Amino acid sequence: MNIGQAARATGISAKMIRYYESIGLIPAAVRTEAGYRVYGPTEIHMLRFIKRARSLGFSVEQMQHLLALWRDRDRASAEVKAVALEHIAELRAKIAELEGMVQTLQQLADCCHGDDRPDCPILEDLAASDEELSRPEIKDPI
Amino acid sequence: MNIGQAARATGISAKMIRYYESIGLIPAAVRTEAGYRVYGPTEIHMLRFIKRARSLGFSVEQMQHLLALWRDRDRASAEVKAVALEHIAELRAKIAELEGMVQTLQQLADCCHGDDRPDCPILEDLAASDEELSRPEIKDPI
DNA sequence: GTTGACCTTCCCATGGTTGGAAGGCGCATA
DNA sequence: TATGCGCCTTCCAACCATGGGAAGGTCAAC
Structure with missing residues (x-):
């Protein structure tokens, strides 16, 4: 999946996906030989998580926290x-x-x-x- | 009145007073020979108007409009x-x-x-x- | 091989506000 | 008169989240 396809699949603009990567909210995407970013189901899922969190008004900083908790299967609710x-x-x-x-x-x-x-x-x-x-x-x- | 005194008298920071001047929300202040901005009762009144409008959530653009109407003694309410x-x-x-x-x-x-x-x-x-x-x-x- | 849609990085703008650096005044005090 | 402190000046940068655009590379279809 290209960044454009990922953008359409998640409702997050390609610009914002790159931005989220640049500030470290999401890990750097895998690249094709030509340098194109590639997104798989895991990344799409994470971007949808972010989309939903943003729609609930969470800041990027809070999303950092939420994503960390999401990844931690042993977090305390x-x-x-x-x-x-x-x-x-x-x-x-x-x-x-x-x-x-x-x-x-x-x-x-x-x-x-x-x-x-x-x-x-x-x-x-x-x-x-x-x-x-x-x-x-x-x-x-x- | 210095910009600092005007700031204390209105609750608007000196930084913001300069900013409002730079974007044309308020006219350029008269200067002393040394280049210090000088504020009189008229300017203080205008700054208080702005302070109040900001506290009610008006944007700078809306304040432009409100200040213009305020200055126009023949405005329609x-x-x-x-x-x-x-x-x-x-x-x-x-x-x-x-x-x-x-x-x-x-x-x-x-x-x-x-x-x-x-x-x-x-x-x-x-x-x-x-x-x-x-x-x-x-x-x-x- | 050309075209058009995509991708890349880079810089700039928004709004309202704050912070800081570097240098110039004004005034009180030694 | 010199020194010091607090104020003033301008300029530059940052915040947060987002959008716009330029310049150049890539991919796929025709």
């Missing part, structure tokens, strides 16, 4: 679970951050007429953050 | 609202994506014993995506 739980916590933190933004923005947007007049609570909010920002600056010179 | 609503939609899409990941991962983690045995539904899921991926590949050669 607790270790895998720990990686997953850590990632879940990161995702939830990110979600909470984004939801905070949405809540604020939605409130502001709800208060905005959205007509051809210039009065706009959204811009007023963005422009009026002087109080919260300047006060602590004064009373908090470490 | 509808235009501001449109920028905000577009951004809200982006945030919601991102949240939905992350929530999908969390849901899948949480289910897998719930099924994982998390002990010292090697059996792990999480790794099994990551490794078992062959069916969904390879079948459509065969019946879908365009």
Whole structure:
């Protein structure tokens, strides 16, 4: 299997397969005499593992860890679970951050007429953050 | 006001203030004879606007737009609202994506014993995506 | 033998931010 | 006046994951 065929078979672009190889996420592929990378079922399986892990938002670093655990037939499932739980916590933190933004923005947007007049609570909010920002600056010179 | 003082007054790092200037988000600062950037109340206000917008997740490009509308005293609030609503939609899409990941991962983690045995539904899921991926590949050669 | 689709490596760009190096100011203190 | 410290300046590089493209080699079909 060529890199292009492997790409179509896994949904990972050829560019990314080369990249994953270059950073050591996957071992260097066997080459033909002409220098073409060759992929067998084992490599395809690993690439699909990576594809799935990426689709769940795992970073390359976390995938390094997961792949190592996958290869280790004697791993403790607790270790895998720990990686997953850590990632879940990161995702939830990110979600909470984004939801905070949405809540604020939605409130502001709800208060905005959205007509051809210039009065706009959204811009007023963005422009009026002087109080919260300047006060602590004064009373908090470490 | 120096760039360092402006940074402390706004919560934006000096590095980022220079960066915002370099990409044209803010106009080039007035300089002292020695080449030091000088910031007055107007610039501080603008930087605080930017700080607030960034904290709400607006991109630099969106901030370009918002700053232009802010400067235009005759803007239609509808235009501001449109920028905000577009951004809200982006945030919601991102949240939905992350929530999908969390849901899948949480289910897998719930099924994982998390002990010292090697059996792990999480790794099994990551490794078992062959069916969904390879079948459509065969019946879908365009 | 030519063509077209593939492969190779290499460099560059993205976005937003941080880090560091090398050299120039400004001010306080000895 | 000299020294030192902290600030400023510019430039260059890195992060993460991905895409784009150029220049050149290879393979297979016709």
